[in-house]
Amino acid sequence: MNKQVKAGGFARTTADDLRHVRAADLAETLSHLEPEAAAGALARMTEARAVIVLDRPEFLGASAAIAEMRPERAVTLVTAMSADRAADVLGEMDAERRDAILALLDRETRATLDGLLAYPPESAGGMMTTEFVSVPVTATVAGALDHIRTIERSRETIYSIYIVDPETDALVGTVSLRRLVTADPAQPVLELTRQRDPVVASPEMDRRAVARLIRRHDLLAVPVVDAEKRVLGIVTVDDVLDAIVDKHTEEAQRFGGVEALDRPYLDTSFLGMIRKRAGWLCALFLSEMLTASAMQHFESELAKAITLTLFIPLIMSSGGNSGSQATSLIIRALALGQVRLKDWWRVALRELPAGLVLGAILGAVGIARISAWQYLGFYDYGPHWPLIAATVGAGLVGIVTFGSLAGSMLPFLLQRLRFDPASASAPFVATLVDVTGLVIYFSIALVILSGTLL
Numbered sequence: 001m002n003k004q005v006k007a008g009g010f011a012r013t014t015a016d017d018l019r020h021v022r023a024a025d026l027a028e029t030l031s032h033l034e035p036e037a038a039a040g041a042l043a044r045m046t047e048a049r050a051v052i053v054l055d056r057p058e059f060l061g062a063s064a065a066i067a068e069m070r071p072e073r074a075v076t077l078v079t080a081m082s083a084d085r086a087a088d089v090l091g092e093m094d095a096e097r098r099d100a101i102l103a104l105l106d107r108e109t110r111a112t113l114d115g116l117l118a119y120p121p122e123s124a125g126g127m128m129t130t131e132f133v134s135v136p137v138t139a140t141v142a143g144a145l146d147h148i149r150t151i152e153r154s155r156e157t158i159y160s161i162y163i164v165d166p167e168t169d170a171l172v173g174t175v176s177l178r179r180l181v182t183a184d185p186a187q188p189v190l191e192l193t194r195q196r197d198p199v200v201a202s203p204e205m206d207r208r209a210v211a212r213l214i215r216r217h218d219l220l221a222v223p224v225v226d227a228e229k230r231v232l233g234i235v236t237v238d239d240v241l242d243a244i245v246d247k248h249t250e251e252a253q254r255f256g257g258v259e260a261l262d263r264p265y266l267d268t269s270f271l272g273m274i275r276k277r278a279g280w281l282c283a284l285f286l287s288e289m290l291t292a293s294a295m296q297h298f299e300s301e302l303a304k305a306i307t308l309t310l311f312i313p314l315i316m317s318s319g320g321n322s323g324s325q326a327t328s329l330i331i332r333a334l335a336l337g338q339v340r341l342k343d344w345w346r347v348a349l350r351e352l353p354a355g356l357v358l359g360a361i362l363g364a365v366g367i368a369r370i371s372a373w374q375y376l377g378f379y380d381y382g383p384h385w386p387l388i389a390a391t392v393g394a395g396l397v398g399i400v401t402f403g404s405l406a407g408s409m410l411p412f413l414l415q416r417l418r419f420d421p422a423s424a425s426a427p428f429v430a431t432l433v434d435v436t437g438l439v440i441y442f443s444i445a446l447v448i449l450s451g452t453l454l
Contacts, residue, residue, distance in 0.1 A: 023049075027056035035061060039068035042077075051080045054089070057242040063092035066101075075104045078113075084129035084239060087116035116233075124210045125203030127240070128224045128233030133158050135189060136166040142185035148177075157236050160221045162198075163189055170229040174198045200225045203232055211240045212337050298442040305453040307381055308445055311366075311392050312438070318362055319399035319437040320430030323407030326351055327429050330411045331421050344412040348405060355404030362400055363393035384452045391448045395441040402440060403433040 021029075030038045030053065038061055042050045054062050054077060066074045066089060078086050078101060090098045090113060102110050112130050119125030133151065135144045148158055161180060163173045173193030183192055199217050201210050201224050214222055214237055221234045330347060333339040339347060370389040373379045381388050407429045411421035446454060 023052045023056055024058055027053050027059035030065070031058065031060040033061070035064035035068045038065035043069070043073065047076060047080065050077055055082050055085045057085075063089045067093055067097050071100065071104060074101055079105060079109050082129055083112050083116060083131055084127065084233075087113050087126075088121070091117055091121060119203055122207050123203060124201040124205040124207070124222075124224045124235050125232065127207060127210070128203070128235045129239070130233045132162060132221070132223070132231065132234040133160075134162040134164050134231060137163055137172050137188075137190050138166065139163075139189050140185065141180055141183045141187050141189055141192070144180055144189050145185075148180075157221055157234070160219075160223075160234070161189070162223055162231055162234075163193065164231065168228065169231070171198060171200065171223060171225055171231050174223070198223065200229070201235060202226075207240065208335060208337070210235050214240055295438060298438070305388075305445065305449060307388055307453075308391070308442070311395075312441070314366065315392070315395055315399055315441050316434045316437050318396055319403035319433035321403070322355065322358060322400045323403035323429040323433045326404045326407030327411060330408050334411060334415065334421055341412060341415055344409065347408050347412070351404045351408040352401065355401035356397065358404065359397035359400030363396040366396050367393040382453075384449070387449055387452055391441075391445045394448065395444050398440045398444060399433065399437040402436055403429075406432060406436070 030041060033041070042053065042065060045053070053059060054066070059065075066077065069077075078090070081089070090101065093101075102113065105113070116126070116128070116130070121127075133148055135147055139147070144161060148161070159177045161175050161177065162171055163175065164170060165172055173190060175189055175192045179192050180189070199213060199219065199222060201213060201222050203224050203226065205213075205224075210222060213219070214235075219237070221236045223234050224232045226232055330339065367389045370381060370385065370392060374381055374385050410429060410432075415421050
């Protein structure tokens with residue numbers, strides 16, 4: 001990249017300077033600028049160059065930059081952008097600014113963008129573009145290729161051609177550009193379709209389901225059709241990748257107990273970062289107060305057997321770790337479609353014995369550690385140390401089993417309540433297991449140590 005551009009010196013760059021910078025690099029660099037500076041840089045580019053940059057998903061501040069432009073310039077660029085990207089950019093603007101730009105667009109462009117904006121962003125309809133290639137069932141290979149040559153520059157992808165009924169506009173089949181190029185020019189395109197029942201998506205389909213569809217059938221694009229099988233648009237594989245990357249970024253942040261960031265980490269303001277993190281921390285702190293309440297309930301037992309307190313951090317962390325493991329596995333399995341909501345009982349039947357075995361392993365390690373410290377003279381746990389070791393061992397079995405079961409079931413519960421399973425973050429699971437873990441630990445202690453230390 002141009003050194004001057006790298007340094008952020010956009011005020012001194014010329015259109016010629018920017019012309020030699022790769023669009024992806026330029027889009028990423030513009031994302032780190034204030035909206036006014038990014039809008040100024042776009043103003044010094046040619047219209048074609050600015051559109052290429054705005055169409056790049058790396059340009060995270062595209063909506064803010066367009067909002068800073070003169071209305072005429074903004075309308076020109078939005079009209080020339082790919083329809084799906086323009087809809088995404090307009091969807092990130094405030095309603096007043098978005099409506100002002102939409103009002104200045106020509107009727108056809110506005111109708112297209114209004115249609116795309118009507119769908120949820122995470123649906124196939126929200127990701128699709130209306131720029132695809134279609135030909136009637138009566139077309140020949142030569143006619144289809146001539147049509148592609150005419151409209152190629154105005155379409156996002158030409159690698160899949162959709163064959164439609166000219167009377168109903170219903171999708172009849174699909175053919176790849178590769179087969180079209182290698183076929184006899186006089187051959188009807190309909191004869192090139194490998195199947196008369198093409199793979200399609202509904203506009204309401206979730207982005208994960210679209211991604212699985214494209215992966216399962218090895219597609220470059222999947223058509224989005226309505227109830228009458230009319231093609232509304234297509235979702236390309238690059239659009240799915242961009243959407244999935246964004247979604248996984250949000251889930252990773254939420255899984256760590258942080259509200260999803262709107263901008264890259266280094267570009268997020270200090271106050272913005274505080275706002276994103278404070279809410280979660282306060283919620284987790286308030287929930288952790290239940291741990292103090294649980295300990296207060298067993299205050300007399302703690303006073304009688306102070307040695308038990310030495311193992312509280314060990315007990316709580318083991319339960320939280322097992323819960324976090326189970327949660328991570330199930331959230332990923334749900335995202336990939338490996339398990340479904342109705343499979344909760346199968347997961348429970350797997351996690352219950354797994355938790356018992358894992359708890360038994362940790363319990364054995366805990367008993368061995370207490371025994372070693374006692375025999376080697378590192379610490380004296382008193383005359384009833386075998387009972388203390390048994391309490392710790394049994395407590396670990398119970399708590400790790402509960403952690404595994406609770407951690408695996410929480411994502412199912414959240415999905416059933418129509419919440420994002422990623423909200424079952426590791427800190428949240430750990431908090432739940434901390435409270436219940438103390439109850440399990442001291443309940444086992446009352447049974448084993450009753451009549452001796454308690």
